[in-house]
Amino acid sequence: MKVITRFAPSPTGYLHVGGARTALFSYLYARHHGGQFELRIEDTDTERSTQESVNAIFEGMDWLGLEHDSAVKYQSQNLARYHEKIDQLLNNGQAYYCNCSKERLDEVREEQMKSGKKPRYDGKCRDLSLGKAEDTIIRFKTPKTGEVRFDDHVRGPITVANDELDDLVIARADGMPTYNFSVVVDDADMGITHVIRGDDHINNTPRQINIYQALGVQVPEFAHVPMILGDDGARLSKRHGAVSVMQYAEDGYLPEAVLNYLVRLGWSHGDQELFTKQQMIELFELSGVNKAPSAFNTTKLNWINQQYLQQADNDRLAHLLQTRLNVLGVEVPDAVDLGAVAEMFKDRAQTINELAEMGLFLMQPLTGYDEKAEAKAFKESAIGALQAVIEKCQAIDDWAGADLHQLIANVVSELEVGFGKVGMPVRLALSGQAQGPANDVIMQVLGQTETVNRLQNALDHVTAKFA
CATH class of the missing domain: 1.10.8 (Helicase, Ruva Protein; domain 3)
Known part of the structure; x- marks a missing residue:
């Protein structure tokens, strides 16, 4: 069997961390098994779906390097197919029209809760054989007996009795199909073999399996990955890092580092922390996905990004x-x-x-010097040190080939002082700080003219200070 996975976001916002991880797991599983990874935009919520969000999803996927294998599918372009399948269920007696008002449904649920029952549709219209009317919706006729059982790749065996499920709505009064129906039709038509998604969808799965079976199509395998929490144990939010994937690009992270961090949010391979994309593909299996929620940790993300920066x-x-x-x-x-x-x-x-x-x-030009560093480095003895370094810098013909570390060492030797007596005032003159890269490295990057200018400005500053 050829493995085919998909990522199916709703374009009602940016591509966030949770969605990106789901996309990554789906991508890696398909690539590991030599299969296909598909992208579907679930844009039937016309009030909330925007082209801006679609573009944000594309941009995030592209930045992360999660390439899909076929043309993007849009649910909004597949409405005729959904209605065809709804008609199939109606004709087979596996769906029915319902004209229950919202007020009646609210009353039913309220009564059920008062009596300690699970609130759900009571099936009033199930056997009335109603016809299509202006305010009717369409419900799926859930089997009253038996059970739904599936082996989740993360959670293990899951069994739900059908009498725990109500007759869910599969088409609204305006004819728009609902999520639980349209995803079944799409996944069946696209030949999806493995549905990898967040465990917030796990309650939908038994309902969807019943619809697969009613339509007479192959039921895919499921893997429900745990949610991502903040490091304080609360549901992930913007204050924890649940921002647009592209915000990480704006914040200076490398895409391969973000991918590496995402794959470790709920998946592991021994004690290994750093993975190239190819290593992820070679090693990823759903059996390595943890059952427990993962905690987003910005400190860990920063460490991983630093490793990639260094390389x-x-x-x-x-x-x-x-x-x-x-x-x-x-x-x-x-x-x-x-x-x-x-x-x-x-x-x-x-x-x-x-x-x-x-x-x-x-x-940028220096606007001043660190006060504590100045008190230590810009003493009167710094005047001679700065003058000597300036003279040697001005005498260089080939700045790129000059040994600038040796230049400073020669001044130290000639003045017969410790290295700090020269190195400290030079560093402060060049950078404005006491700490930083080696002086010769700074001088090489600044170039001869700017190096001499900064040394001269510092010399003027120290000279005026002790005039």
């Missing part, structure tokens, strides 16, 4: 840095090589945005 190609990081600096409105000086900036900070930064922030001092 990333500097040219790629330079492009991402340029994009981020454009957002910040920062113009990169011609002399500054962003690839070199990436190399300078990628072992320290956790995101592209952090990397950009760390490198801002290389792109």
Whole structure:
């Protein structure tokens, strides 16, 4: 059997973390088994579905690299097929028209709850053989006896008695099919073999299996993955990180790092933490999906992203840095090589945005010096050290080939002082901070002209201070 999975989001908002993980699991399972991964847009909710949301889903899937194998399916373009199948059930006596008003249904449910019963439709219209009318809906005639049993790939065997299920609505009064019916028709027509989705759908599954059987089509296998919680145990929300997938791009995360983090939200392979996409495909099995909910942890996501930053190609990081600096409105000086900036900070930064922030001092004029660092480094003895370094910098003909570390070491030797007496004021002069990359690395990135300018500005500042 060829494995065919699908991701079927409703375009009523952005592609969020939970949806992206479901898409990833479906994608990996199909790829692992050499099958197909399909994308379906469930846009029959015309009041809430928007093209903007459809575009956001496409953008998120594309950024994550979750390629689908066929043309995108849209439920809104398949209404004729749903009505054909609804008519099939009506003609076979497996569905019926119902004219119960909302007020009556509310009264029935209220009475049932008062008497301690499970609130559900009481079947009043089930055997009345009503015809189509303006306000009638269509209900599926759920079997009254027997049970529905399925082996969930995550939860294991699940059995539900049919007398626990009511006659669900499969078409509203305006003729629009409901979710539980349209997904069955779509999955059957698309040949979906494995439905992988969130466990909030698990109560729908017995109802849908009854519809599959009534339509005489193959029932797929199911895997209901647990929900994602915040690290405080509460349902995931925006404050935990439940934002648009593209927000992670804007926040400076790499797509492969987000994929790696998502696959570890509820799936494991031994103690391994880092996976390439190909490794995910080779190793992923539904048997590795945990039954318990997973906790979203931003600290863990940051750590994973940092690992990928450290391994990333500097040219790629330079492009991402340029994009981020454009957002910040920062113009990169011609002399500054962003690839070199990436190399300078990628072992320290956790995101592209952090990397950009760390490198801002290389792109923008210094507006001052750290006060504590200045008190230690800009003493009167710094005047001679800065003067000596400036003179040696000005004398260099080939800045790119110069050994700038040795230049500073020579000044230390000539002045017969400790390295800190020269290194500290130079670092503060170049970066405005006491801590940071090595002085020679900063000097190389700044270029000769900017290096001399900053050293001269610092010299003027210290000279005026002790005049």
